[in-house]
Amino acid sequence: MKTKKLKTYNRFDTLRMKIPGEVFSGVEWNKFHHRVKVSGASKEIDEEDMGKDSLWYSESGTGLSTLTYIPHLNEWDMILSAKVLREKYYEGISLDSMDKLFSEIVDRGICKKVNETSFISDSKVLRADNTFNIDITGDVADYYDSLELVVSKGKLGRVDTYSDGKTCSGIVLGKNTAKLQKITIYNKLHESKVVCSGKKYAGIPYPQAVEMEYGMKHSDFIDYFENKIRMELRVTNKEQLRKFYTNIQKGDVFLEDLLSSTNNVIHYQWNQMVKENDTKEAIDFLSLQLEDKRNYKLSSFSRAANWKLLKEFIYHFKGDEQKVLDKVRKLYYKETDGTLKKVSPSVRKDIVKFCAEYRQNRQKATRGELFSTDLISKYDEIVKGIDSI
Numbered sequence: 469m470k471t472k473k474l475k476t477y478n479r480f481d482t483l484r485m486k487i488p489g490e491v492f493s494g495v496e497w498n499k500f501h502h503r504v505k506v507s508g509a510s511k512e513i514d515e516e517d518m519g520k521d522s523l524w525y526s527e528s529g530t531g532l533s534t535l536t537y538i539p540h541l542n543e544w545d546m547i548l549s550a551k552v553l554r555e556k557y558y559e560g561i562s563l564d565s566m567d568k569l570f571s572e573i574v575d576r577g578i579c580k581k582v583n584e585t586s587f588i589s590d591s592k593v594l595r596a597d598n599t600f601n602i603d604i605t606g607d608v609a610d611y612y613d614s615l616e617l618v619v620s621k622g623k624l625g626r627v628d629t630y631s632d633g634k635t636c637s638g639i640v641l642g643k644n645t646a647k648l649q650k651i652t653i654y655n656k657l658h659e660s661k662v663v664c665s666g667k668k669y670a671g672i673p674y675p676q677a678v679e680m681e682y683g684m685k686h687s688d689f690i691d692y693f694e695n696k697i698r699m700e701l702r703v704t705n706k707e708q709l710r711k712f713y714t715n716i717q718k719g720d721v722f723l724e725d726l727l728s729s730t731n732n733v734i735h736y737q738w739n740q741m742v743k744e745n746d747t748k749e750a751i752d753f754l755s756l757q758l759e760d761k762r763n764y765k766l767s768s769f770s771r772a773a774n775w776k777l778l779k780e781f782i783y784h785f786k787g788d789e790q791k792v793l794d795k796v797r798k799l800y801y802k803e804t805d806g807t808l809k810k811v812s813p814s815v816r817k818d819i820v821k822f823c824a825e826y827r828q829n830r831q832k833a834t835r836g837e838l839f840s841t842d843l844i845s846k847y848d849e850i851v852k853g854i855d856s857i
Contacts, residue, residue, distance in 0.1 A: 480599060482550070491544070492544065501523065618824060641653070656698050734854060735855060787823040
């Protein structure tokens with residue numbers, strides 16, 4: 469796997485790890501309790517459930533949703549969020565924030581001491597959310613619009629949006645495979661307004677709720693995240709963890725592997741999910757004036773024929789170029805033995821362009837002129853940001 473080298477450390481928003489039991493010494497066991505599983509109408513304890521002896525930390529708090537000691541394995545199951553770093557939450561869990569992480573674990577009274585070397589080298593990673601914050605210069609909604617309208621997907625790609633019908637509040641780039649593969653693109657301030665207005669913080673003023681949820685002062689939180697897009701890649705599969713962050717072919721992946729990896733994994737996955745050449749075709753076509761787009765469709769017999777044939781499929785599949793491409797291929801590019809040929813480059817380019825135009829017109833119909841017309845610079849800004857991390 470060819471990956472671009474990072475210019476900084478890998479940073480993580482959330483990690484799930486299995487940690488050796490001896491990593492924490494002087495554990496405050498009075499802060500742990502049993503969670504007994506029951507089954508059936510009689511609510512009898514399942515004697516075969518070895519997990520019944522597990523001890524759950526009862527004061528999890530910000531950044532630590534799960535900390536469980538499993539006696540028969542002599543290991544800890546920990547789900548750790550960068551929120552545990554409190555005022556340094558924005559930095560994410562990385563090599564340069566480990567000291568803060570260790571001091572927070574001790575300060576919370578979980579244990580008296582952490583074996584820092586063993587924590588880093590011997591903790592097995594089960595899930596990792598790789599996260600970077602990319603600087604932007606304009607309204608974050610313009611960047612969402614740019615991605616939603618012009619990104620052209622790979623063969624298994626998909627683009628999903630968070631939207632209320634008029635405004636978009638986030639984009640998810642993904643691949644339709646058995647293993648979870650997605651990059652979530654959003655703004656932290658938008659997320660905080662949803663989280664901090666929920667039932668958990670009912671009646672609590674927004675600034676106070678932000679400090680309770682994220683551990684940062686409200687003013688610092690606003691100043692840092694106001695002009696940034698957050699990119700988050702979630703990996704929940706051991707095979708992918710090995711592929712993305714290490715050179716090993718089998719076995720477990722440890723925290724040290726992730727923290728010391730120089731692979732720009734988000735850059736790699738972006739290139740897997742987004743077809744750059746097709747995306748540029750869409751951008752160039754959308755940059756034309758309406759009259760120029762009409763002239764393009766009539767500029768040659770082949771283009772006029774393509775538009776007349778493709779229009780029905782484009783409307784049916786709501787501008788999803790991959791679905792249109794698959795339909796056209798099955799109908800018109802099938803050999804007598806049933807095998808499928810590649811769609812001609814000219815037809816493929818027109819599918820990408822016409823689908824982008826359909827998505828743009830749909831946006832105008834539902835949201836008016838609320839989206840940016842400067843698609844090229846916004847898209848290029850995001851790509852340069854990914855390249856710079």
